[in-house]
Every structure is written in structure tokens, then in C-alpha cells.
Amino acid sequence: MTTAVTRRRASKRTRREALIGAAYIAPSFVLMFIFTVIPIFLCIYYSFTKYDMTAAPEWIGFDNYVKLAANKYLGLTLTNTLQYVLITVPLQTILALLIAAFIAGSLRNRFGSFLRSVIFIPVIASLIASAAVWNVMYEPKGGLINQFLGLFGADPINFLGKKTTAMPSVAAVAIWKNTGYYMVMYYAGIMNVPADIQEAAIVDGASPWQRFRYITLPILKPITYMVVTMGIIGSFQVFDLVYKMTGGGPARATLTVAFMIYNYAIKDKRMGYACALAVGLLIVILLIHGIQNLFFREKEDA
């Protein structure tokens, strides 16, 4: 009898806590539902229609997808986007980790705090303003970077005007912009590594590299997972930097999927076709996220 009453009370408490929890997340859930979930389904619906924002959408089945499959620049655009992802994600992740480890390990003083703030400044700077400043810095004649290279006798490089250098140059700006954000996440993770484990490793004679490799890195794995996931999703959606710095050029060398979606949707007013491309991008991101999950799970199992 007493056990049943206790169980009922416990269940009542659990229900109340669940309700309180639900109440806490309800506002964000409603906003997410309105501004994220509904638009995704609307986008999927529009991708099967011909829709120009004025007349009612006209159902055309898979026509947009058939047309998309025949788009000769789609492959190039996906390759460009992948190239951008492959440059930005690993570099910004490794740089953020190294800087955070360096500051946490060797600069736990005022200078370390100052350095952290300096590295974080690009995160709060406006992306469009940053892109404009980098455009000037990349100028072939008179640009800061070429002036610096000129000190070593190098010829001026047309960073944004050459197919080979345009995408890496845009990606470099993204890395500069994002590293500070991920560095703060890593720094917080490193500061939470239990001191007793580190001390035990020191007593056992582990070198700083061994402690980093076998203690810090495994403990930071959830953060790395989040940093890589956010990096991949953000990089696949790159638009503003390309829009401001190159307009997709030269000769489509920096044309990304998100920029192509913008062109079809806003410039050409062909929402249905743009939505089909957006759905394609969603599928690609989900696939890559799935592969990434498998990779992280396998590592965990090992």
C-alpha cells in the first residue's frame, strides 16, 4: 500500500516536472515550428510547383527536379561548395582547438584574456563589412596582403580575380571570422578537463603532447562533434561572403549552392525551381551529417 502511494506520488512529481520542462521549451518550440519547421515543409511543397510569388503556385510534379538534374552548372556549384566546406571546416576546427589549447595551457593570464578577446572580435563584426574590408586587403595593387608579399619580392596576386585563388581567398575570410567562436567553445571544454586526471598523468610521466592527445582530445570529443556539425552546416549555406566579395565569379569559380538558390529565387523570381534546389541542398547536408554521425559513432565504439 505504502509502495503504491509512493509510486503514485513519484509519478505525479515526474509528470509535473515534465510539464514544467515542456512549459520552458514551449516558446522556443513554437518559434522554431513557425520559422523553421513550417518553412521546410512549404519549401518542399513549392519545389513541386511553378511559383513566381504573384500568381498561386501551380502543381507541376517533378518537373523542377528533372530540370535541375539537367542543369549543367549544378555539378560545378556542388563541387565549389564542397571545396569551400573542405577548406573551412578542418582549418577552422584545428585552428580553434590549437589556439584554445595554447591559451588554456600557457597563457592563463591577462595577456591570454586579451588574446581571446582579440580572436573573438571577428565573430561580432558584421559579415558584409568584413567582406568589404577583405576585398580591399585582397586588392592586386595597393592591397595590404600584396603589399606585404611585395616586401619579399613576390608579384601581386589577383586573389579574387583568378579561378584558382578565388575560393580559397573567400574561405580564408570565413576561417578568420569563425575561428574565434569555436575557440571559445574549445576553451570552455579544456577548462573543464578534470585537474586530477592531468595531475595523475603528469605523475605517470606523460609528456604535454601525450596529455593533450590521450586526455584532452577524447574529453573534447562532444565539442568537436558540435563544432564540426555547425561548421559543415554553416559552410554549406555560404552566401553573404560570396555575394559581397565575388558575386560567384570569376567564371563561376565561387558560385555556391546557396548563391545559386538566391539567383533563381530573387533575381529570376522562380521560387519553385529555387525550392527544388534548396531541397536538394537539404538532402546533401542530411547525407553528410549521417556520414559524420557514423564516423563519430565508429570512433566512439572503437
Place this chain on the structure above:
Amino acid sequence: MKRFLSVLLCATLLCSCLSIALAEDKQTLTVWIPQYQFSKAEDAISDQDFWDGVFDAFEAENNCEVKVEIIGWGVYGDTFFTSLLNEDGPDVVYVTDNYDLVKRDLLLGLDPYLTDEQKDNVLLWNLAPENAAGEKVIVPMDDGVAIGYVNKALVREAGLEELPLEWDAFIEACKTIKEKTGKAGFLQNWGATSGTSALMLAFWPYYFQAGGKILDENGQVNINNEAGLKAVEFLKKLYDEGVFDENIVTETESVDKFANGEVAYIVADLNKGNTSFTDVEWEYVFSLVGPAGYGARTATDSFAVNKKTLERGNAELAVKALMYITSGAVMDEFHSKIFYLPPFTKDSSFVKDEALNAVTSAHTDAIYVVDEFEAKKSFEDTLQANIQDMFQGNLTPEEVLAETMDYYLTQLIDQ
């Protein structure tokens, strides 16, 4: 004291009610105009102050309230298009690309509101597109020819009496200038971040000089023709012969370099001469001379009235405001205080630069307008990218034209 306060309160209430009633009697108009004041001079009047001042007389005469909103150029095209789709969009609007607006019937037909005299006053009235009812829907304005600027001192320094304008001779002269002075003969903005910006100065003029027409006899876009090939081959030759500086990236770089005396010839908009090139001995030339003769591109932006003014009940007032804005008196003031453009109505008389006027007046038959057509911006982006690809050695001139047309027909328009 109590009585005094009561009377004061009643009087205030009465005044408020009266002013609300009077305000309700007044019709209101919203006017959208892009920023045109680029001068940084201390005494330069802002667009907002200029238009607010201009509309004071109109408001008094028509017992109305006009709210002028100045919009930045950055995304003006997209902004005004979406605004016209909304219920609270502007009544009178400055229009850049009108194809989508006409196709979607978003603009008010103007003919029923205008007299023949008013229509006749607009110089480019025949270029205004029509709605399904056959009514003109915009008042086109001449946005100015893209004009040639020659650095006379640099040409002389290279041992040339003058810069030859025929295509082949021009290329040879540019090579001589580079050889003798170490400076560039000719620069173009092929690195512009939008195809429209690049082509208006760096492609369409040559296409017209080669005798090209953008729309064929069926009204369809087609540049894959003899004139197109000649124009693209000319560009390729300019690049292959080392005339073009491959480092040109931005839209403003060629103008800046001309201002610094680093280049002999550029094509730019007609406002640059008197404001930007103060340290260079320069002169206007109308254009280069291609196989079909002279050819220059002009832009025709316009003013129009939102069709929703019919539902709002202020269509007549909106058309009145439209004709007031485009009247010679207002435009003369605009051209003298804010931004110089050629007159576009017969009652306009302000001429800022006699030399420029002389050059353009002598070639009125060689001034061409780039037609409006579906997905024009993306078409121009595609052509720009393909020409850039040709400069990089990946496409031939024939492929540039064929691939542009193929992509346009299969991907950019719904057939």
C-alpha cells in the same frame, strides 16, 4: 482654476478631433526613390531633404501628404519588386528593371490619366512597355549613355596624335601606349560582382557597334549571331593581345586608375568627367567604332505607379505626383543639385556639360537601349561568367555564345 482647466481640456480635445478629421480628409502618398546624391561635399543637399522640399508645393496644392522614402541601391531591384507585391507598398516608385512588373501586371496603366500633350512631352515615351490593355505603364527616363573618356596627355606621350577608335586600330594603339609609356591603353570592369554592371559598359556597347539586336524578329532573346560573335572575338583579342589588365576586378578600379592618369581610355557613366577626373587632361569620345559603326548603350530606368493605388483610391493623385516628379522644372532642379542626367522631357532644359551634350547629340542614332526580357539579370550573369571563362582559356567565342543561349533557354526561363 477648475473651470479654466476644464475649458483648456475641452479645447485641447476639440483641437485634436478637428486635426484628426482634417488629416483624414487628406490623401496620402508614399514615394520610393533610390539614393542619387553621392557627393560628399559639405553643402551637398541630401536626397531626402531635396525631395521633401520639392513635394512641399505639391502637398499644398493638392491638400495631401507625401512621404518620400530614399532606398539604397544595394538591393533596390529586389526591394521594390517585393514591396509592390505587398499591400503596403509605395504608390509611386522608381523602377529599374520593369519586365517582371509588367508581366505580373503590378503597374498602373497611365494612358487614361494622361493627356496627349503630357505623353508627347516624354522623349522616350515610345520605349515604355504596355500592359495587357495596351496602356503604357512607366515614364522612361534616359539614365545616360556609357561614354568614352580619353587621356589626351597619355596618348600624346605614346607618340600618337589621337586615339584611333576603329577596333583593330584601337588595339594597336593600346599596345603602343603600353609599350611607350608602361601604362595601360584600356581597362574594363570584367570583375564586377554583377553581370549587369559588367555588361553595360564592357559588352553591350561592342554588341551594338557590331550591329547586334538583342531581341529577334519574334521578340525572343538571341545574341548567338554574327554581331555577337564579332563582339566576343573583339574582347578575346583585347585580352590575348595583352590590352586588358587581368588584374581588373572591381567596378570602380578602371575609373580610379583613369583619374590617376594610369590608363588612356575607359568607358564609364557620363557623370564621372567633371567630378572625378580633375587631375587628368581628358576628353569625351562617343564610343569605339565597330563593323557597324558607333554604338553606345543607354539605360532607361523609369517612374511608375503601383496598380494597388486603384484599390487605395489615390491612383489619380499618384499619377499627378508621377508627372510632377518627371516634369522639366523638378528634373532640372534634380539634375543641377543632386545628380546630372540628360533631360528626358521636352520641357527640361538644364544642360550641365556642353562638351558632353555635343558628343551625344552628334550620335543620337547610335544610342541603344538594352531591351527588357525574362531573367535578364541571370542571363547577363551567365554571359559575364562565360566571357570570363573565355579569358581564362576555357571557352571559345562560339562556345561563349552557344552556352549562354543554351543555359538561358533550358534553365533560366520556363518554356
